[in-house]
Amino acid sequence: MEKKKKKAPELETAEANAESAGKKGLKERWNAFRLKCRESFLRVKKFLHQFTADGRYQKMLSSPAYEATSVKGMKLVLQESGQSVQTIEKAQKVGRIISLIVTYAFIGFMALIVLFPFYWMIITSLKSTTEIRQTEQTFFPATVLWSNFVNVFKWFDFVTYLRNTIIVGVISTLGTLVTTILAAFAFARLEFKGRDFFFLVILATMMIPGEMMVITNYITVSYLGWLGNAIGVFSAMIVPFWVSVFYIYLLRQNFKQIPNELYLAAKVDGKSDWSFLWQVMVPLAAPTIISIFILKLMGAWNSYVWPNLVASREEWRLITNGLRNSFTTTSGDPQYGLQMAATILVTVPLLLLFIFFRKYIMRGVGRAGIKG
Amino acid sequence: MIKKNNWKGWLYLAPIIILMSVFTFYPLISTFLIAFMKNYDYQVQTSEGFTFDNFGIVLHIIPIVSGNAEPAWVTDVIEYAIPNTLIITFVTVPLSIIIALAIAVGLNSIPKFQKIFQTIFFIPYVTNSIAVGMVFAVLFDYKGIINFLIGDMGSPWIDQGAPRWKAMIALCIYIIWSSLPFKILIFLSGLAGIDKQYYDAAKIDAAGRFKTLMHVTVPLLSPQILYVMITSFIGAFKEYDSVVGLIGKPGTDAGTNMYTVVYYIYDSIGRNQVDYASAAAVLLFIVILAFTGIQFWVSKKRVHY
Structure with missing residues (x-):
């Protein structure tokens, strides 16, 4: 109660603040808040009334902690433990x-x-190996050594890995987009028996750790004879990733926001579902589709586990496997200068993607939260 | 209307139904079955019948017996994989959530440079976990910058001969570092959705900063906190990339003392022990499911939607 009393002068400003917030919010909420403010103000007033009426106020005046209380117009000024409102x-x-x-x-x-x-x-x-290994660590290279970025290509077959990663990334992303758009449209717009149940079933699969699938998928692709040749290995790295339940969910939510009137109008115009999907829905949901495209591409760039299992030869490796495997078998002093030059080669494309598509990436992740 | 569209809906879903049957639903059942098969050989797809032994072998209850050879015990899971995974989970998840929450609340309260900082904190998200793991390996090298700064040059963190607890500290720091951006982003979007009226009300009640944080911000953020908690618990149980990136092998020496459960699963696939891998994966699945269930159950009381 005492705290409330002290804060009573601030009611006015609080109400003013709330006024600006209330404009945006719902009218009822604003009214509820107003009532609440009024209520607490009345409570303070009532308390003050009792306070002055039953002699407590007189007692306070004589106590050293509360020295004087003065009323300036509507504003209440109170001195507590020797401090005025100003202090x-x-x-x-x-x-x-x-x-x-x-x-x-x-x-x-x-x-x-x-x-x-x-x-x-x-x-x-940019450092030489001797400088990296010396006891006095330097925060800036004593001699800037650009040659690491030339020599790294002898250790790290960047061009091959980059080519493989782009092939796998682009094809798996395009495939995912097609299946995702079709499925999201079916879940968001079409009506058929079992739709909601099936949607729940595929959502539930998100809870299952991928390791459960990886084991059998490895057996499946080896059974299909995909592990021995280039086309097979690339199919193994692409085809299982043509479905992404989370992106289906994301796009379905987006499709659902598109007003049904558009769909009905298109029906009246004699448009088929198919052309409505590609001519109206997809352009309207373009930002989400771009987000999905970039996040999926980043996922391919970062994928390690599955490509590591299936790509048995050096020339089929993706960039992340290539990076790790190029620098694990070295004996003696690790070539950290070269390693870091290689990690820069792997990191920079991602950062460039981030710089150009920051909005899409952050929005996609903000809603998604699943890496890759 | 419903009847007319019936076949069409399934036609649109056909691609994902075919792909998911082959690569999601069938594997799920198959992995469960393999976990209960005795001496399953994946190359010829044969087994010697139904058994619970795989679970016993993985959990160090019964040894592997084959022919007249000495019974062999699988010790990696019970000695290293399970304890390591539990330590990683229960250290990194709470710490990273608290740090991320502090950063998000801080970011939300500053008037200037908010966008710049927000972008900086997001950068670790768009990096390759293996590549950054290798950078952390340089930082934690026995002749690296961390040792230089703490004045302990030459004692190993993650290199040959490093004690397990030191390697674990380095690993946890790396995991927390890389898991912050996602959490900060989710918390920031949650904070942006909190009505300013609540803070005005708190002001009227003369609540201090810390009190406002604990009684207004945290309860109103609870849906985001629950979401982040569930996803990061699941992520931490499946930690693997970070070990590969940071240490490059399953241990700080010739052994396997930095194994995680998922590391064991992948190693077992490579060693043709698909049945043990399946048993471990089923156990992991059950643990994750139970954990998610518990969190949902607890959240029923604590989360304000």
């Missing part, structure tokens, strides 16, 4: 500034931690 406000202002500084320091420090590995990757790639 309290001042203290609050200082507190706000301090907490802002602390927040910035924390955020800045965490940002440094996040960025540091990238900085270290770049400068290590």
Whole structure:
């Protein structure tokens, strides 16, 4: 109660703040809030009334902690433990500034931690092996050694891996888009028996760890004879990934937002479902489709486990496997300069993708949350 | 209307039905069955009948007996894979959620440079987990920058001869680092959806910053926290890429002391022990399912939708 009393002067500003928020919100909510404000204001008023009526106020006046209370118009000014409202406000202002500084320091420090590995990757790639291994670590290369970026190609067959990854990434992404668009359309617009049940079933498969599938899929592709030749291995890396339940879910939600009137109007115009899907739905859902395209492409770039199982030869490897396998068998002092040059080659394309499609990636992830 | 479209709907779904039957539904059943098959040979697809032994072998209850050879025990799972996976899960998930929440709340309260910081914190998401794992291996090298900064040059973290707990610390730091961006993004989108009125109400009640955080922000973010918790628990149970990226092999020496459950599963496939791999995968599946179930059950009371 005492706290409320102290805060009573702020009711006005709070109400003003709430007014701006209320405009955006629902009218009922605003009214409820108004009532609440009014209620607490009345409570404070009632308390103050009792406070002055039953002599407690007189007692307070004589106590040193609460020295004087004066009423200025509608505003209540109260002195508590020797502080006037002005000093309290001042203290609050200082507190706000301090907490802002602390927040910035924390955020800045965490940002440094996040960025540091990238900085270290770049400068290590420009150092000589002796400088990397020396006891006094340097925060900037003593001699900038660009030759790591030339020599790395002897160890790390970047061009082959890049070609393989692009082939697998593009074909699996395009296939996924086709199956996803068709399935999302069926789940969002068409009506047929068993639709909702089947949708639930495929959603439930998201809960199952992929390892359950990987074991049998490995047996399946080896049974199909896909593991011995290039076309087979590439099919094994592409075909199982033509379905992505999460993207179906994402696109279905997006399709559902498109008003049904459009569909009915198209029906009246004699458009078939098929042409409505490709001429109206797909263009309208383009942002989500772009998000899916980029996230799926990134997934192919980052996939490690499955390609590692099926790509048995060096020339079939994807970029991530190539990166790991190129630098595990070296004996003696690890060639960190070359390793970091290779990791930069793998990281930069992703960062470029991020720079150009930041909006789509962040929005897709914000809704999705599944890597790849 | 419903009848007219009936066959058409299934036609649109045909591609995913065919693909999922082959690569999702059939494998699910098949892996379950293989887990209960004795001496399953995947190349000729034969087995010697039904058994529970695979689970017993994986969990170090019964040894592998083949012919007259000495009975062999599988110790990797019970000694390394399960404890490591549990440590990773129960260290990285709570820590990363708390750090991500602190960063998200901080980001939400600063007036300037919000977009720039938001982008910086998102960058680890768009990197390759193997590549960044290799960068962390350089940071945690025994002659690396971390040892230089803490003044302990030469003692190994993840290299040959490193103690298991030190390798685990390095691994957990890497996992937390790489799992922050997704969590921050989800929390930020949740924070953006909180009505400002709640904060005004808290102000009227003279609630302090910390009190507002605990009694207003966290309860209103609880759906996002639940979502992040479930996805990151599942992710942590399946940790594998990070070990491969950081250490490159299953252990800090010739052994397997950095095994995780999923690492064991993939290694077993490579060793032609598909039946053990299946048993381990079924166990993992059951644990994840139970865990998700518990979280949903708890959330019924705690999450405000």
